[in-house]
Every structure is written in structure tokens, then in C-alpha cells.
Amino acid sequence: MTQPGLTPSSGPGLRVHRWLGLWGVYLVVALLLAIGRTLSADFLSADSLLQVVRDVSILGIVAVGVSLVTVSGHYVDLSIPAIMAVSGIVAVALLPAGLATALIAALAVGVLLGLINGTVIGYLRLNPIIWTLAALAVFDGTTRWAYGGKWVYVDKNTATGALFSQVYRGSVLGVVPVAVLLLAVSAGLSYVLLQHTVFGKRLALTGAAYDAARLTGVPVRRVVMLAFVWSGLMAAVAGILKTSLNMYGDVEIGATYDFQAITAVVLGGVALAGGRGTVAGVIGGVLAIGLLGRILPLMPGVGQDQQLAIRGMLFVIIVALSSYFMRKAGHRES
Amino acid sequence: MAHETPALRMTGVSKRFPGSLAVDHVDFEARVGEVHALMGENGAGKSTLMRILAGSFDDYTGQVEVGGRPVTLHSPAAARDCGIAMIYQELSLARKRSIAENVLAGRLPCRRFGWLDTGAMLEQARACLARVGLDLDPRTPVEEISQHEAQLVEIARALGHVPCILVMDEPTSALSREEVDRLFEIILNLKRTGLSIVYISHHLPEVFRVADRVTVLRDGKRVGTYEIGDVTHESLIEAMVGGAASEHQTHRGSNLGAPLLHAEHLSRYGFFHDVNLTVHEGEIVGIAGLNGAGRTELARAMCGIDPLDEGRVVLNGEALRPRNAEEAIRRGLAYLTEDRKTQGLALGLPVEENIVAAIWGRLSRRGVYRRTEGRAVASRWVDALHIQPPDLRREAGQLSGGNQQKVLLAKWLATGPRVLVLDEPTRGVDVGAKAAIHRAIADLARQGRAIVLVSSDLPELASLSHRAIVLREGRVIGELRGDALTPERILLAASGQPPPAMDEEGAT
Numbered sequence: 001m002t003q004p005g006l007t008p009s010s011g012p013g014l015r016v017h018r019w020l021g022l023w024g025v026y027l028v029v030a031l032l033l034a035i036g037r038t039l040s041a042d043f044l045s046a047d048s049l050l051q052v053v054r055d056v057s058i059l060g061i062v063a064v065g066v067s068l069v070t071v072s073g074h075y076v077d078l079s080i081p082a083i084m085a086v087s088g089i090v091a092v093a094l095l096p097a098g099l100a101t102a103l104i105a106a107l108a109v110g111v112l113l114g115l116i117n118g119t120v121i122g123y124l125r126l127n128p129i130i131w132t133l134a135a136l137a138v139f140d141g142t143t144r145w146a147y148g149g150k151w152v153y154v155d156k157n158t159a160t161g162a163l164f165s166q167v168y169r170g171s172v173l174g175v176v177p178v179a180v181l182l183l184a185v186s187a188g189l190s191y192v193l194l195q196h197t198v199f200g201k202r203l204a205l206t207g208a209a210y211d212a213a214r215l216t217g218v219p220v221r222r223v224v225m226l227a228f229v230w231s232g233l234m235a236a237v238a239g240i241l242k243t244s245l246n247m248y249g250d251v252e253i254g255a256t257y258d259f260q261a262i263t264a265v266v267l268g269g270v271a272l273a274g275g276r277g278t279v280a281g282v283i284g285g286v287l288a289i290g291l292l293g294r295i296l297p298l299m300p301g302v303g304q305d306q307q308l309a310i311r312g313m314l315f316v317i318i319v320a321l322s323s324y325f326m327r328k329a330g331h332r333e334s
Numbered sequence: 335m336a337h338e339t340p341a342l343r344m345t346g347v348s349k350r351f352p353g354s355l356a357v358d359h360v361d362f363e364a365r366v367g368e369v370h371a372l373m374g375e376n377g378a379g380k381s382t383l384m385r386i387l388a389g390s391f392d393d394y395t396g397q398v399e400v401g402g403r404p405v406t407l408h409s410p411a412a413a414r415d416c417g418i419a420m421i422y423q424e425l426s427l428a429r430k431r432s433i434a435e436n437v438l439a440g441r442l443p444c445r446r447f448g449w450l451d452t453g454a455m456l457e458q459a460r461a462c463l464a465r466v467g468l469d470l471d472p473r474t475p476v477e478e479i480s481q482h483e484a485q486l487v488e489i490a491r492a493l494g495h496v497p498c499i500l501v502m503d504e505p506t507s508a509l510s511r512e513e514v515d516r517l518f519e520i521i522l523n524l525k526r527t528g529l530s531i532v533y534i535s536h537h538l539p540e541v542f543r544v545a546d547r548v549t550v551l552r553d554g555k556r557v558g559t560y561e562i563g564d565v566t567h568e569s570l571i572e573a574m575v576g577g578a579a580s581e582h583q584t585h586r587g588s589n590l591g592a593p594l595l596h597a598e599h600l601s602r603y604g605f606f607h608d609v610n611l612t613v614h615e616g617e618i619v620g621i622a623g624l625n626g627a628g629r630t631e632l633a634r635a636m637c638g639i640d641p642l643d644e645g646r647v648v649l650n651g652e653a654l655r656p657r658n659a660e661e662a663i664r665r666g667l668a669y670l671t672e673d674r675k676t677q678g679l680a681l682g683l684p685v686e687e688n689i690v691a692a693i694w695g696r697l698s699r700r701g702v703y704r705r706t707e708g709r710a711v712a713s714r715w716v717d718a719l720h721i722q723p724p725d726l727r728r729e730a731g732q733l734s735g736g737n738q739q740k741v742l743l744a745k746w747l748a749t750g751p752r753v754l755v756l757d758e759p760t761r762g763v764d765v766g767a768k769a770a771i772h773r774a775i776a777d778l779a780r781q782g783r784a785i786v787l788v789s790s791d792l793p794e795l796a797s798l799s800h801r802a803i804v805l806r807e808g809r810v811i812g813e814l815r816g817d818a819l820t821p822e823r824i825l826l827a828a829s830g831q832p833p834p835a836m837d838e839e840g841a842t
Contacts, residue, residue, distance in 0.1 A: 192702075196702055196703055196705075197698070197701050197702055197703060198694045198695055198698045198701055198702075198703055199701065200703075201687070201691075201694045201703055202694065204683065204687075205680055205683065205687070205691055208680035208681075208682050208683050209676065209677075209679065209680035209681070209682075209683075211673075211676055211677045212671075212676065212677050212678055212679060212680055212691075213680070213691075214639075214659065215639060215659060215669065215671055215677050215678070216663075216691045216692045216745070217659055217660040217662075217663040217664070217692055218691075219660065271682070275680060275682050275683060276682060276683075
């Protein structure tokens with residue numbers, strides 16, 4: 001008569017699985033760096049690496065924002081592309097009123113749209129996937145309606161226009177690109193929020209066990225709402241950066257960021273079911289995606305379409321592996 | 335009759351869960367055409383034994399024979415193929431689908447290419463419904479029929495597989511008196527057709543009406559099997575509660591202070607009605623009752639988790655806002671849930687985070703959580719309650735049931751509560767942890783905290799509480815204290831016998 005032990009095995013095996021679940025992404029990053037080095041001699045040069053980080057700065061900001069939503073147990077904010085687009089367009093439209101006004105208004109739009117998502121999902125308890133998908137269509141459609149789908153150009157000849165172009169292009173102390181700095185600030189703030197504040201603790205508890213959190217006195221509705229507000233704010237920052245890069249406002253700028261962000265989040269060891277995840281892991285996921293984006297074009301016969309297909313397949317593999325390790329480590333993934 | 339091959343014979347059947355032997359070498363036998371009641375307190379092993387029959391476990395040990403033939407019940411399909419059908423306490427019908435689809439689920443009549451034979455389906459469904467005395471249009475969605483009719487549909491579905499053994503788990507828990515009468519009529523008819531029925535219940539009067547024999551389980555072991563004519567209410571209760579009743583030691587302290595918690599005329603329609611309760615400093619007040627009597631609902635509403643329709647809760651002289659768990663916790667009223675796994679702990683988070691979950695606000699300055707202080711608090715509670723293993727980083731889900739329960743208790747003790755409402759504080763924990771939790775509860779009372787103890791563990795309730803109120807169908811039907819506070823008296827009152835004050839009328 002064998003007594004079945006406690007379901008999750010303990011001991012070294014478990015530790016390895018848990019470690020892989022959280023930090024395995026940096027093994028992927030190291031592997032990608034090695035592959036890149038074999039494909040191109042100057043892949044590991046400081047310039048090249050800084051370029052990788054700059055390339056993923058927009059994605060990184062979106063991903064650290066979304067990770068709070070995922071940790072809260074509400075999967076993902078699919079309306080991110082629309083929030084990015086709307087805040088970008090608002091920034092461009094308000095540039096004549098001054099750069100500060102334009103940026104603050106754009107960020108406010110992100111907070112507002114996040115607030116709408118958060119209220120509907122947190123307080124009215126609508127399914128987050130369905131609601132944010134619908135919100136994407138509504139935000140996007142309304143913007144198209146208002147602007148007729150036209151690009152809204154930044155006037156480079158004005159002082160504010162020139163300044164706006166530096167939001168993405170500029171650099172601090174001549175070395176660190178503003179975009180990378182913004183990523184660092186966003187990630188730093190998200191890290192503090194998620195891992196060092198009462199809000200973050202409550203968020204993780206809500207994601208790990210919603211009912212238990214409620215009975216523990218956690219204001220679960222407000223906590224969930226704030227996660228979406230943060231995600232909206234981060235999407236607005238990303239939208240401003242992307243618009244500065246393009247130098248025009250457009251409803252399409254946010255396309256694929258939702259999918260890439262959730263890939264990075266899961267790759268970074270955040271449990272899709274909620275309750276666990278670190279910002280450092282998410283950044284690892286973002287870096288892995290960035291490196292992949294630089295390596296794939298170096299490979300013979302891989303064009304845009306193949307890249308998209310490869311990314312899609314990778315996402316499936318990552319989610320499968322992540323669920324596998326989490327299950328091995330004794331987590332229910334649903 | 336006795337020499338006939340029994341419909342079902344279980345010999346030396348055991349089932350072990352981590353940390354406990356839920357069913358311990360049980361022998362059980364059901365004759366052809368017999369209603370055999372299975373009784374026992376909560377946790378006695380009735381449900382586990384039934385789930386073995388249902389094929390829920392592939393690791394039970396012992397022999398099972400159906401109709402004299404040894405069988406292996408390692409999957410639900412195997413159990414069904416052996417002619418064993420189950421009717422669960424919770425209905426398992428697809429409420430949005432029609433009666434016919436539910437009754438014939440898994441064996442819908444088909445023509446070629448999987449084309450549904452609608453005519454045959456309706457005809458077969460009507461025939462099945464007729465066996466349980468139902469005359470309903472089989473096309474009606476299940477959600478449009480009454481609870482009682484749904485129960486019968488469930489039976490009709492079970493009968494559709496032409497079982498020789500029908501297991502029913504508390505089938506009357508949601509039925510009115512007339513509906514119970516009709517159900518019993520149907521059970522007796524089925525019995526005449528040669529079906530063996532295993533009837534799980536802890537309602538004594540029902541068992542005496544419907545059963546031919548009764549088997550009593552206690553702590554996973556079989557106490558005995560009796561012809562119904564050979565037993566009385568009292569002797570059955572004694573068998574269920576066992577010697578534990580008389581040998582229980584008294585933990586309670588004797589210094590009661592000022593009243594801390596007043597519940598006045600609490601009602602939540604459909605769950606409990608006009609409940610009044612006062613708890614003093616240092617006092618442990620028990621709430622007893624059968625499953626479904628409204629104990630948990632009352633406890634939750636009292637602590638601001640579920641809504642109240644009438645009445646109010648006064649804590650330390652000041653009324654609590656209803657439906658506000660946050661305020662209740664802040665003012666020192668803690669509710670320890672009966673559902674540890676989904677409502678109590680976050681099993682995927684470490685022990686440390688679970689223990690400090692209710693006091694994060696207090697452990698932070700300007701919103702920033704001070705981890706070292708949190709760790710110190712958690713560490714203190716792990717030591718105080720001897721949580722094993724003493725590893726703060728281990729995920730709560732990896733601890734044994736007893737240690738999980740200690741973590742949950744620690745979470746609430748860390749809030750420094752003045753009133754603790756404990757709902758099944760020792761459910762699913764091993765003997766050692768149970769004793770430790772009992773000691774902790776008694777100590778808390780001696781320190782002047784007021785405690786409300788909801789429990790279906792009657793010896794626990796009787797030995798820890800100063801007094802206990804007994805709920806039946808949502809109403810307080812009596813209060814027991816002093817020498818009257820015994821497991822036997824509680825069970826008698828809870829299971830529909832007149833309360834002890836009117837003892838004389840209860841004699842048969």
C-alpha cells in the first residue's frame with residue numbers, strides 16, 4: 001500500500017522547476033546571444049546591444065504594464081493597441097498647445113481608458129478577454145470615425161514638433177536613449193508597485209486566490225481596476241514613443257503589441273492564471289523577443305511573413321513549456 | 335434470504351489520503367431488493383466509501399464484488415458497467431438542456447452518420463420518466479422544472495443505465511415534506527423491482543422510515559450493521575458518536591467578561607431566520623446543525639461577507655456596516671472559512687505571504703511594504719503554532735492539511751482579533767494538528783477573546799464550547815449548555831428530534 005505523497009514533489013527537482021519557471025528566460029536570452037554571435041561578428045558589441053534594448057523599449061513598457069493585469073488573474077489587456085493609438089493621436093493633435101500639455105493629455109487618455117476597462121472588469125466582473133477585445137473595437141472604431149483613418153502628421157518645422165521627435169530619438173548624456181530611459185523608469189516603477197507595495201501584495205493575492213483575497217479584506221475590485229489603469233498608462237507612454245518614432249499619429253501603430261506583450265509576460269515566468277510573476281522576468285521575456293527580432297532577419301530565407309509565423313509558434317511552445325514547469329512545481333494552471 | 339448472493343459486497347476496503355486513512359478496512363454488503371442506510375458523522379468516511387463505489391479512485395484497496403463477481407472500480411465507466419449508479423447531493427444535470435437530453439446523456443438514440451433520432455429520444459425519455467412517476471414534456475429545459483422534479487430526473491437518468499445498485503447521497507436535503515413522501519414511495523417501488531439502494535443520510539427519522547438495515551461508520555471504520563428493527567434513535571446516535579462523547583475533556587475556561595458581539599434578529603431569506611446571539615469576552619459559543627442548516631451562511635453574513643436581509647451585528651457596542659468584510663476585520667472580527675483551499679489560503683503563494691495577507695496595510699509605511707517586519711511576524715506565528723516544516727518560503731499548497739489550517743489560523747490571529755468566528759477549524763486535519771488547534775482555541779478564549787465555533791465535529795463542539803445553539807432549517811431550535819451539552823443531545827436536536835427541554839414528548 002503506497003501512500004501518495006503531497007501532490008507536488010519536494011526537494012531539488014521542485015527547486016529546479018521553480019527556478020526554470022521564473023528565470024529560465026535568461027537562459028533563452030543567453031542562448032539567443034550565442035546564436036547571434038555566430039551569425040554576426042559584431043552582434044555582441046555595445047552599440048548593437050543598446051540597439052536591441054532600444055528596439056524593444058516600446059514593447060517593454062507595454063509588457064511591464066500588462067504584467068500587472070496578468071498577475072491580477074485577468075490575463076491580458078487586449079485594448080492596448082487602441083490605447084497606444086489614441087494617446088499618440090491626442091499627443092500630436094495637442095502639440096500646438098505645448099509639449100507638456102500634449103504629453104500630459106496623452107497620458108491622461110491612457111489612464112482614462114484604463115479606468116474604463118478596470119471599472120467594467122473590476123466592478124462589473126465582465127470577462128477581461130471579451131471586454132478588452134470589445135473595447136479595442138470601440139476605441140479603435142471611434143478614432144477612425146473621428147479622423148477618417150488619416151495619418152495626423154507632426155509639424156517638424158515648429159519647435160515643439162522638433163522636440164517631440166526627440167522623445168524617441170533623443171538621448172541623455174549623449175549615450176542613453178530617452179526610450180531606454182523611459183523603459184527603465186517604467187520597469188522600475190512597475191517593479192516597486194508589484195513587489196514592494198501593499199497594492200502589489202494585494203494584487204498578487206487577488207490573482208492567486210480571488211475569493212480568499214476578498215475574505216481577507218482586500219478591496220479586490222479596486223485592486224483589479226488599478227491594474228488596468230496602470231496597463232493603460234503604460235500603453236499611453238508606449239503610444240507616445242511609437243508616435244514620436246513615426247512622427248505621425250495613426251490608428252494602426254499599436255498593432256501586434258498586445259500579442260507580443262503577452263508573449264513576453266508568459267516567457268518571463270508570469271503565471272497566466274495569475275498570482276505570480278516578477279518584472280525582471282518580464283524584461284527577460286522582452287529582451288528575448290528583441291533578440292529574436294534581430295536574429296531572424298539574419299537567417300537565410302526568413303522574411304516578414306516567416307517571422308510572424310515563427311513568433312506565433314514560439315508563443316505556443318512557450319505557453320506549453322511554462323504550464324508544464326508550473327504544473328511540475330505544483331501550481332494549478334487553468 | 336440471507337444465503338442469497340448479495341448485490342454488493344465490499345470486504346476490507348480502505349482508502350488513504352495524504353495524512354489520513356479515510357476508509358479503514360470497511361466491510362459492507364447490500365442485499366438484492368434492500369434499502370441499506372449508511373450513517374455516520376461528517377468525516378466518518380461515508381462519502382469516501384461512496385466515491386470508491388462510484389469509481390472515483392484508482393488506488394483503494396480491498397475486494398468489491400457485484401452480484402458475486404469480483405470487480406475493479408478504478409474509473410467511473412467501470413463502476414457504471416458494473417451496474418452501480420450514483421445520485422449525488424448536488425444535482426449534476428445540464429440545466430440549460432432538455433430533460434430528454436439529460437436523461438439519455440451518453441446513450442442518445444442515433445440513426446446512421448450520428449443523426450439524432452428525435453422521435454425515439456422523446457419516447458425513451460418518457461419511458462424513463464414514467465419509472466419515477468414523472469409526467470413532464472421531455473423537451474422542457476431542466477432549469478424550468480422544480481428542484482424536486484430535477485431530483486427525480488436525476489434518478490431517471492441513473493435508472494436508464496439499468497443499474498442493480500443505486501447509491502443516493504442525502505437525496506432529501508433540498509426537498510419539502512410532501513416531496514420527501516413522494517421520493518420514498520418511488521424508492522420503495524424501486525426496491526420491489528429488485529434494486530439495491532444504498533441510502534446515505536444523517537437524518538434519523540428518514541432512515542427509520544425507508545431503510546431495512548443500517549451500517550454505521552465512525553472515523554473511517556465500520557462500527558456495525560444492524561436490522562432497522564433492532565435499533566433506536568439513541569442507540570444509533572451512540573454508535574455514530576462513539577465513546578469519544580464520554581471521554582472528552584473540558585478545555586473551557588470560566589471567566590467571562592463583558593459582551594463583545596451581539597447579533598440581533600439576523601435573517602437572510604432562504605438561509606437563516608431571526609437568529610439572536612451574544613458572545614462575551616472569554617466565551618466560546620458553538621453553532622451546531624446538519625449540513626444545509628444555515629451555519630456557514632449565518633457565520634459569513636455575521637462577518638460582513640454575505641448580505642443580510644434583516645437584523646444587525648453589534649461589535650463592541652457599535653453596529654457593523656453590513657456586507658463590509660474590510661471593516662469587520664479592521665474592527666477585530668475575523669472569520670476563518672470552512673473552505674481552506676479556495677477561500678482561505680492562496681495555495682500557490684508562500685506561507686509567509688499567506689500569514690501576513692490580512693495585515694499588509696499595518697506592515698507598511700506610505701504604501702511600501704516592509705518585508706523584514708512581515709517576515710518577523712510570519713516567523714513568530716510559525717513558531718507559536720508549530721507549523722511544519724518551518725519554512726516561510728514554502729508554498730502553502732505543499733503543506734499537509736493540518737499545517738495549512740494552522741497557517742490560516744495564523745493569518746487571522748496576526749490581525750489581533752477580539753472576536754473570532756471559526757468555521758470548521760479542524761476539517762480535514764490529522765489528529766495531532768487537531769489537538770494543537772483545540773489548545774489554541776481554548777487559549778484564545780482564556781486570553782479574553784470571544785469565539786464563535788461552527789463545527790460538525792460534535793465532540794469538538796461539546797468539549798470546547800461554553801454553550802451551543804442548534805440550527806435546523808435556518809432557525810435556532812435550541813440552546814444547550816452545561817451537562818446538556820453532549821454530542822448525543824446536539825445530534826438529537828439537529829436531526830429533527832424535539833429539543834431536550836421537551837424531552838418527554840420525544841419518547842416513542
